[in-house]
Amino acid sequence: MRHATLTIMTTQTTTIYTRQGEFLAGIKDTFPMVIGAIPFGIIFGAVAVAGGLSPAAAMGMSLFVFAGSAQFIGANLFSQGVSFGIIVLTTFVVNLRHALYGASLAPYVKHLSQIWLLPLAFTLTDETYAIVISRYQQHDDSPYKHWYFFGSEVIMYFNWQTCTLIGIVAGQQFKDLANLGLDFAMVVTFIGIVIPLLVNRPMLICAIVAGVTSILANGLPNKLGLMVAALIGIAAGMIAEEIFQRKEVKT
Amino acid sequence: MNEVLLILGMMLVTFGVRYPMLAIVGRLQLPPLLVRALSYVPVAVLTAIIVPEVMMPDDTINIGMDNAYLVAGLLAVIVSWRTKNLLATIVIGMGGFLLWRAVIGA
Numbered sequence: 001m002r003h004a005t006l007t008i009m010t011t012q013t014t015t016i017y018t019r020q021g022e023f024l025a026g027i028k029d030t031f032p033m034v035i036g037a038i039p040f041g042i043i044f045g046a047v048a049v050a051g052g053l054s055p056a057a058a059m060g061m062s063l064f065v066f067a068g069s070a071q072f073i074g075a076n077l078f079s080q081g082v083s084f085g086i087i088v089l090t091t092f093v094v095n096l097r098h099a100l101y102g103a104s105l106a107p108y109v110k111h112l113s114q115i116w117l118l119p120l121a122f123t124l125t126d127e128t129y130a131i132v133i134s135r136y137q138q139h140d141d142s143p144y145k146h147w148y149f150f151g152s153e154v155i156m157y158f159n160w161q162t163c164t165l166i167g168i169v170a171g172q173q174f175k176d177l178a179n180l181g182l183d184f185a186m187v188v189t190f191i192g193i194v195i196p197l198l199v200n201r202p203m204l205i206c207a208i209v210a211g212v213t214s215i216l217a218n219g220l221p222n223k224l225g226l227m228v229a230a231l232i233g234i235a236a237g238m239i240a241e242e243i244f245q246r247k248e249v250k251t
Numbered sequence: 252m253n254e255v256l257l258i259l260g261m262m263l264v265t266f267g268v269r270y271p272m273l274a275i276v277g278r279l280q281l282p283p284l285l286v287r288a289l290s291y292v293p294v295a296v297l298t299a300i301i302v303p304e305v306m307m308p309d310d311t312i313n314i315g316m317d318n319a320y321l322v323a324g325l326l327a328v329i330v331s332w333r334t335k336n337l338l339a340t341i342v343i344g345m346g347g348f349l350l351w352r353a354v355i356g357a
Contacts, residue, residue, distance in 0.1 A: 084253075214300075
């Protein structure tokens, strides 16, 4: 239970929210996401090391960047000898959706001090966002929801570090894991993330256009093809959204 | 490339994306157009990564059955579409990939 329920003799029930209650509830509710992140984290550790990153660098990415898909892509690009600038730019683009999460949560956290906002922002991920936004949208007046937020991030963070470590050690012990094509692990994980997002036609069109463009633009230097395909995909999605809305207005 | 600089760079842009929106947007209004565009970013970016990896694993387009990435990729798409379960998609996709590679003797 995320709160203690106090029943008074007059059969009036009051819900008491506590920092500890919210914190523990955040951890508990995030557990399914944690389970999902375990293979992702272990595979990242193994693939990063197999691709040429030092164990310290792989660990450093998990500790200081803490962004699964960006880490995967970064390690992949590194193993292909892509330049620093492109990797950082790609990281930026891949993580742009976190800006959306921040914007969506901002109204609920604007009363908090920087001491809270800095760590909460630092460890914000897809999983935590999904769990925490639900909590904030519940119509109760708990003053401690940021502790729920914190609990969610704490469990995700520590799980990620542990799994990365396991992956790094496994990757070093079984060096030929790289030949098994573990880079496919990144692909299959991304497929598993994207497909559920294709809930309407504009999203589908966005994906199709981005996919086709990425093949056509594959020859561009410095992995620019990725940026180009993403931008054109986004534009296609927005245009499709406009067109379908106009059609609805007409009928 | 200096690994420390790489991590620092990635860390700064990541934090630079996460923090301003969370901390400042309470006081600012994002243009609605930007918000709509942002919602397409994950799909566009991740698809742009997936498709070349699956269809051009060796830098030339390969849509034959000997492309384990393609075969297992399609399997993963089907599993994800039917179950919406990330763990199942990863396990079945990877399993299918390794199995297919063994079967075709890669």
